[in-house]
Amino acid sequence: MTANRPTRRDLLQLGCATAFAGVPLLSRAASWPERPIRLVVPSAAGGSPDAVCRILTSELSRSLGQPLVVDNKPGAGGNIGMIDIVRAAPDGYTLGYGNVGTLAINKSLFKTLPYDPDRQLVPVALLGYVQNALVVRKELGVNSVQELIALAKSKPGALSVGSAGNGTTGHLSGELFKSMVGISMTHVPYRGSPQAIQDLMGGQVDLIFDNLSSISPHIKAGRLKVLAVTGAHRSALFPEIPTMAESGVVGYDVVAWGGIVAPAKTPAGVVAQVNGAINTILATPGIREKYAAIGFETLTGPPERLTERVARETPIWADVVKRSGAQVE
Template sequence: MTEYRTTRRNLLKLGAVAMASSPLLARAAWPDRPIRLIVPSAAGGSPDNICRILTSELMKALGQPFVIDNKPGASGNIGMQEIVRAAPDGYTLGYGNVGTLAINKSLFSKLPYDPEKQLVPVALLGYVQNALVVRNDLGVKNVAELIALAKSRPGKLSMASPGNGTTGHLGGELFKSMTGTFMTHVPYRGSPQAIQDLMGGQVDLMFDNLSSIAPHIKNGRIKALGVSGRARSPLFPEVPTIGEFVKGYETTAWGGIVAPAGTPRDVVLRLNGEINKVLGSAAVNERYAAISFETTIGSPDRLFDRALRETRMWTEVVKRAGVQVD
């Protein structure tokens, strides 16, 4: 009997060692409960819409519900701080974009989180172009005419944006520096009010995500002069790129999924694989195309590779424009 107990005890020890050495065996199968996705912006905005389309499909693939938790404020810093403080167990994810992963590094004198040290990339989801739009009665037909008008009236044209440090704001600052024009920046607390004032004639022009400005272009209440990407938008093939008039001009707003540092690698890779499957679906891409979001698939590292590349570009833009929000 003593020999039997000793053998059983040894087998139990060996089993415990095996479980501890295998991350797949040491914890319950993931996922076995709802997953929280923190979106560092308000409900109804472009990031929120992008994430809701994604999670509606992921919950089918993973068999667990996703809970979208909107945490707007401080150019996304409030939500990002909550993501980095979360347990790295695969049950809290976040949405990171060009603002929170690249622009904010130079926009704030002291960023309250470190993307490279406190987060891990899961997937780059895709891109949305900005559109350069003007009020209908401004009297310009294309980007070249706008540049000529701005040069003839330095400081007189008002350029609205969804807020300081957004791609709408900094894309406009890049445009000004590349064209040698001076227009007065008028920041708003988000796109809706800025768009309303543009349609009402209180401001002259703005740069804004196609996902929020597209309906107003379609109904003819404002005029699109150009889009900010390398190629024309499939949604508005008749609208030229700004780069067709200003050589080298290109900006996009992009975003992806991140997780707290320390999240198990097998969970990250599982998520990346499932997200790629979702983004490869024709039906899902139709839904994204309706909000002017162009998807991409690939490895997790593509998200931070993009962030690091654009950090350098936006740092120069922020420096030239003298923008700081804290």
Template sequence: MLTRRLIMVATALLPAAAVAQPWAPSRPVRLVVPFPAGGATDVVARVLGEHMSGTLGQPVVVENRTGAGGNVGVENVVRSPADGHTLLMGTMGTLTINPHLYRGLAFDPARDLVGIGMAFETVHVLVVHPSVPAATVAELIALAKAEPARLAYGSAGSGSSTHMVAELFRLTAGIELTHVPYRGSAPALNDTVAGTVQLMLDQLPSCIGQVQARRLRALAVTGTARHPLLPEVPTMAEVGLPGAAATSWGAVMAPAGTPAPAIARLNAALNAALADGSVRARLVQAGADPISSSPEAVMERMRAETAVWGRVVREANITVN
């Protein structure tokens, strides 16, 4: 009895900080999107933020901070207090590609951010104009090797995901292609449909309509499995190019130093949103495949893909305009 009383007295005398308390936001949570409103990343952030607001008991307010390929928004989050009230909807480009493209960045995503959880991913589709005499990836590669650099591919601009994924394919296949950068994926896709450029590695949500209308021929998808919307189209691994597998993705991040209880609570709220049927349906409609994870898995994916895209940037000698 005496021992029990001593334990109770000792516990009562412990400072409040020593007794673990679940974290909860004390004011609205800011979710920074480093791209303009209306894009896929912005739509995903707003759908997830709406559900997370109910779970967290505070509004999750989406704030668009654009510029420098997404670097302005990322730096804004990096410089914010690490208290769980500021988050970033990071992307493959801002987290793993930009550090190799932009010299003199005042931050390092791997050092200055911490993962909350994955949010979505989209596969890319290797599409060619119907006039291209290639019905398979092998035939396309043979054509490119027979006439080096004659085939041209369009992208959303130097350093964009449609540029980087295409360069990864080119390097893996060991072929020469001519890169034609555009101001966005829409004009690049339009010129691919018109035959001005012969191919593109576009994100599936953008090009699926043109493929289904047979204005473009799909030769492969870059995901690890065939996509339900294009079940007859093989993966890069299936055509013998596993090194060309890649997806564009987004993850929710926070400033480094954010307390572990806040990270755990935010991860639970994010994963609850991603598990909700109506949320998943809205994301799929926006062209994003929902994907959830632990905070640790986000950082591991960042490390792995930072190495991959760093190699692509170096070997392809990619620079931003």
């Protein structure tokens, strides 16, 4: 027997079928997003990352034509939220907020990290950075960094320093401060800034290092005493407040940066679309003013800018962790 040879008509039909087989897939990709998008924030509602993300999501929802739902997942130094992000389907409907803690610090702070930020995530956009502030309860009776150092040295281990959680820049700001000036204080980690601030005002802890974006309303209201900001330059939000370096802790320089990430293998077209929308939003004067009001300084650029920031600061924070002796199981 001889096989029937395909006719010209058969070949034409096969070619057409092959050509149109990919049309539904292409249409689906081109029509993203078709439903609400979840933005996982690995910290508590009301904290600095939450405030940063909520300013962004209201505008990004309008740009993409779909709601963006903020999903707060605090705990374990941000690890709980990051696990949620890396395990999500890489279809563009789950994005996440990654920051200096979850993308850089945690690599050396935790003996075993339950996610791999370099392999299980892709960068979408670097949003910007915010300084921390060293703030004490008013009843502590100190008015400068040097007075705080003197008090801590007179009572080794007696003072308590709260933070938004293990691995946050608030935590490592305190550890770096202790190691640089040679004092001993007890670290008290919380599940986010709101609870830490509440306990500071209630007298349960003596001081905290916290992002200006979450602590600034309490500073402005006079409920707490701010001693210094942690960056290399004074904050435009509080130009009268000295830096840690100006206060005698020479070489001290800490800022908290953050950006948007997505699960690995998220389509490049989706990443590019979100990156472009975010850059447009961050360049808008009204949005820049909203961020400036909470002490957050915006940055724009391609996704790779976030990758470069992570690569540059990971060894810096590894050194801070090593010098301070900080470690989390």
